Amino acid sequence: MSSHAILTADTHRDLRIRTDRAAELGDDMMMALAVPSEFRKLQLDYPILFRLDLDRDKFTAVALFGFEAGENLFVSNGHWDAGYRPLSVDIQPFLIGGRRDGFEAKQVHIDMASPRIDRDGEGVRVFDQDGRATPYLERVSAQLCELDAGYQDYAGFFEALRRHELLEPLTLDITLDDGSANRLVGFHTIDEDRLRSLDADALGELHLSGYLLPIFMAVASIGNFAKLIARKNWRLRHG
Incomplete structure (x- = not known):
């Protein structure tokens, strides 16, 4: 169960965070939420897909790490084997929250129940001895702002995709080297x-809105399925 608290130097002066990568630290995930502003970086390593929440009739974007629940083919031996991690992964165990007094300024929160909270004193410090933010916290704070800004633009991005009918369901059948057959369903991709x-007017509108580039990045990311399948086959051979 989560236990969120506002991050303060007074309360969390000695807080340290584990930054290594392992299933027991919460990295046992098949996918993670992504925002369009990071698609250019994500498309170098991960397939970018879209999921429809039927109850809310809303789409979200995800970076795919594996083919079954709890499978992350990018994590092994304490490391994440990719040049870039999605913002929603890299900021953990921090999150951004609104102020209780109703003002617009937002604050950094932390999940004190996260397994990334280091109890042994060997993780990365969040504040220095004088209570100042460390470079680690400054980086996370910048990432939180970027992620929050990306979420603010979510509705416009997906409204544009729907208006131009650019999403289509994905069904991917995969046969692995061990002969096992797998099917990936429940996602959407860009309808190429x-x-x-x-037409030129529609493309111009998407470009002016800043949506055309992430659309093309999502299309390009589909080529990463071949690399993800190769990772899966390697994992099957080597455990």
Whole structure:
């Protein structure tokens, strides 16, 4: 169960965070939420897919790490084997929250129940001995701001995708080297045929809104399925 608290130097002066990577630290995830502003970086390593929440009738974007629940093919031996981690992963166990007094300024919160809270004094410090933010916390704070800004633009991005009918369901059948058959369902991708058919006005609108680049990055990311399958086959051979 989560235990969120506002991060303060007075309360968390000696707080340390584990930054290594392992399933027991919460990295046993098949996917993570992503925002369009980071698609350019994500598309170098991960397939970028879209999921529809039927109850809320809303889409979210995700970076895919594996093919089954709890599978992360990028984590091994305490490391994350990719040049970039999604912001929603890299900021943990921190999050951004609104102020109780109703003002617009937001604050950094921390989940004190997270397994990343280091109890042995060997993790990365959040504040220095004088109560100042360490470079680690400054980096996380910047990432939280970037992630929050990305979420603010979520509705506009997906409204544009729906308006131009650019999302189509994905069904991916995979046969692994051990002969096992796997099927990936429940996701959407960019409809490339529909994208190619858009006229200049529609493309211009998407470009001016800042949505055309992440759309193309999502299309390019589908090529990473071959690399993800290769990771899966390697894991099957080597454990």
